[in-house]
């Protein structure tokens with residue numbers, strides 16, 4: 001350990017005091033520090049990083065964070081002996097690791113909250129890629145979650161680089177795209193293919209699959225071939241011979257009954273459009289890295305659609321009614337109780353199943369919005385009459401509603417829209433919704 005408790009040094013004319021050691025990894029140590037009256041985290045590299053690495057780190061600090069979900073380096077600190085580190089915000093206590101979710105120690109409050117997290121994750125990578133960065137080293141250790149509201153934090157951002165620029169980091173096995181594992185040649189430069197947006201996209205799909213199905217999409221029957229899963233086995237499973245566990249073309253690597261129980265239970269629950277997005281990435285995307293992988297915008301639309309059509313059964317479980325499925329779920333898949341009558345709000349192509357605590361988001365009423373998790377309305381229950389439901393608005397403008405008799409009424413921007421059949425809601429000139437009762 002380089003620093004001890006109460007060590008201090010001057011940085012930019014202010015005293016930085018070491019308060020505690022928060023963690024230690026392969027690359028460095030992370031300390032709790034106080035600086036300018038604020039408590040922060042300070043990562044210090046055990047070995048002196050390359051000039052390239054330092055340059056990249058400083059550059060990322062100058063360019064700034066793509067979004068608030070990234071625990072982004074804030075200040076670069078270099079010492080006389082050329083060793084260095086950086087300051088960042090502390091991770092709030094209510095966030096737990098994605099690893100602890102995968103092991104079952106922590107759970108999301110419900111499926112909707114889990115989808116909020118997935119949406120934040122994809123959105124963060126969309127913003128990162130739009131800023132010209134790639135993450136390069138996506139793995140389960142980088143992500144944190146708030147189980148209560150689905151908020152996300154992304155740590156270990158020091159390997160983030162401008163796309164196509166490389167720091168020599170390839171990533172972590174089980175999360176890397178196969179072309180990176182194999183060390184394929186880049187078709188343009190002839191040099192080794194390094195992580196970029198396209199390989200990030202493959203890794204992102206693996207994280208989403210883990211979040212939704214609690215298992216790795218390439219670990220199935222093939223595990224039986226290996227006495228131990230060593231480097232050679234991993235090279236085959238994730239590099240030279242990857243087979244998606246639900247591939248329609250190659251059924252040799254299905255999950256193992258009694259061993260991959262979570263995946264076997266969870267995968268069938270997914271809407272077909274989500275299954276197809278995975279299939280595309282993990283089957284077509286093995287060969288076609290540029291066009292075969294579901295991109296961030298596609299994921300966002302599909303995950304929002306999934307969230308919109310969730311219905312909560314009286315047994316407490318959430319499932320999809322399946323507006324787009326060949327066969328609707330007219331019974332709860334868990335307790336087999338008949339699906340209750342419900343209303344949904346149709347706006348353009350969106351169908352939002354209305355039930356207490358369900359949200360309408362800005363993307364539903366504004367096709368140019370990219371605020372996938374910004375609520376503009378919430379379904380509430382009338383305190384005096386639990387049979388009466390409404391949508392409590394959080395808008396910037398008043399809106400107009402029209403009931404089936406043709407009677408119009410203005411609802412203030414923070415008012416409540418009654419949920420009644422065939423009610424038309426004019427959010428704006430281009431966004432008109434209607435409440436429909438499913439018979």
Ligand SMILES: [Zn+2]
Pocket residue numbers: 313314315316317332333334335336337
């Ligand atoms: Zn049920």
